[in-house]
Amino acid sequence: MDIALQRLLLGRDGRSAMLTGLRGVGKTVLLNEFELVAQGRGYFHEHIEVSEDGELPGRLASAFRRVLLAMDARCRLGDRARKALGVLKAFSIRIPNGPEVGVDVDAVSGPADSGDLPSDLAGLFVEMGEVARDHGTGVLVTIDELHYVDLRTLEALVVGVHRATQRMLPITIAGAGLPSLATLTGEAKSYAERMFRYPTIGSLSPQQSSDALTLPARDESVRWNDDAIVRVLEVTGGYPYFLQEFGKQAWDAADGPSEITLDDVERSLPAATAELDDGFFRVRIGRTSDAERAYLRAMAECGPGAVRSSDVAQVLGRKITALGPVRDGLMKKALCYSPRWGEIEFTVPMFDQFMKRWLPTFPA
Ligand SMILES: Nc1ncnc2c1ncn2[C@@H]1O[C@H](COP(=O)(O)OP(=O)(O)OP(=O)(O)O)[C@@H](O)[C@H]1O
Ligand SMILES: [Mg+2]
The missing domain is CATH 3.40.50 (Rossmann fold)
Structure with missing residues (x-):
């Protein structure tokens, strides 16, 4: 630049x-x-x-x-x-x-x-x-x-x-x-x-993720144990915002004084997940209709990443054309986008996991 x-x-x-x-x-x-x-x-x-x-x-x-x-x-x-x-x-x-x-x-x-x-x-x-x-x-x-x-x-x-x-x-x-x-x-x-x-900004590499956790801690004379880092990378997929949240919660949960351990991370996971669910994820679905929520939940059923609109329709037991307006509404709200023709994907990383936590049984 x-x-x-x-x-x-x-x-x-x-x-x-x-x-x-x-x-x-x-x-x-x-x-x-x-x-x-x-x-x-x-x-x-x-x-x-x-x-x-x-x-x-x-x-x-x-x-x-x-x-x-x-x-x-x-x-x-x-x-x-x-x-x-x-x-x-x-x-x-x-x-x-x-x-x-x-x-x-x-x-x-x-x-x-x-x-x-x-x-x-x-x-x-x-x-x-x-x-x-x-x-x-x-x-x-x-x-x-x-x-x-x-x-x-x-x-x-x-x-x-x-x-x-x-x-x-x-x-x-x-x-x-x-x-x-x-x-x-x-x-x-x-x-x-x-x-x-058109640079695509995505998750951080393992080294960058590790740096994002360890360097700020080092300034405070705190060390991250290697197993603890691996675990945070696993649950965050290296997504910057998640690294920040899980890193913060592990820090708060740690007994200290100078090391963050795997045990600290494990203990902090429920709080970190709850924090993300209540904030980052939940604000996204605040203004969705019941039909849109059902669509999002069906997408989650089809797996992480890009899924076929026809598969989503099948999960919902509906015709793909009948679901067009719901799909368009979700794209307009920027909750989803279409990476390729006939496919749809969440714009929020790991949203599929959130939908499954939020609506565990499906169909309801
Ligand atoms: N390179 C980075 N290393 C560590 N943390 C980062 C990095 N980039 C961003 N973050 C953290 O991730 C958070 C989200 O970043 P940012 O708000 O720029 O995302 P965004 O791509 O603009 O998201 P949105 O599409 O929701 O606007 C920031 O608050 C910051 O704490
Ligand atoms: Mg932004």
Whole structure:
């Protein structure tokens, strides 16, 4: 990322990143790191978190407004800032939920208010990129939970950034989201493949997992026994969020004073599992219907990882077509995604185990 940002400042092309992976693997943590990298290179940075409503253009316009105000304060843009704010204002008026840009700014018609989202976003990115370039700086917008954005808007975003990239302007985005984020089509897809790397963020390797447990403990002069580490790796599958929770509970359960043993880990497992069930897992099913819960439970019956929708239908004794709306609802809520045609998978690691704990007997 640092290299990409440096290259963009020099008027070259630089490939940014779209991080994809399941829940709790560290995507947001990495996006936050990008922010530090951007600041280190003198970039202006804004962060957007998309919510389930999928709204993006309004949030982007607000982010650009904040960037322009900050740039104006630091670089004294004067009239140039007013013009850019005017372009932004014209854009904001055209979109639903556009931010209030300010009554003292005159809307500048032309670059970003045609009503065609891809070309308007392109106009906006080019405008922002030119302002940044003329003042020896750059702009990075990080966008989290990007999978909530619908495909057409996502494609418009890619087209918009691409236009600025073609002109070698120092502006880019970095995104993060669930694995479904990788589904772009047509022209946008070929742009996106050149503009971004798509690293898959997953569970940590055994060595990394072990480091995640032992290094912070070492700072407190506490040692992890090898058997204890192996056991935590076994139950967490090396998923960062689980490592954190199981590690914490083992720490709390340990008799100490200077070692965490296998026995400590075994004693802490019920508490760690309960903690995850009550928090991490249960919030995910908070807003599901009975039919959706039954579907999730049937998925768990079909095993961990990706399962065939037809197998889920069979477990439920229903026709696959009849279950289409339930399946779509779960994907819209980002509880599941489809890794391949005809397959469905949980977006939360080890969710199958949770569903079995939560609804032990199935069918009920
Ligand atoms: N490399 C890492 N090593 C150790 N722990 C990590 C690492 N990355 C993330 N974590 C832990 O995992 C937790 C979850 O990370 P993060 O919130 O970034 O996940 P995420 O991929 O954004 O998940 P979600 O899809 O739910 O937003 C963090 O609070 C952090 O404690
Ligand atoms: Mg996140």
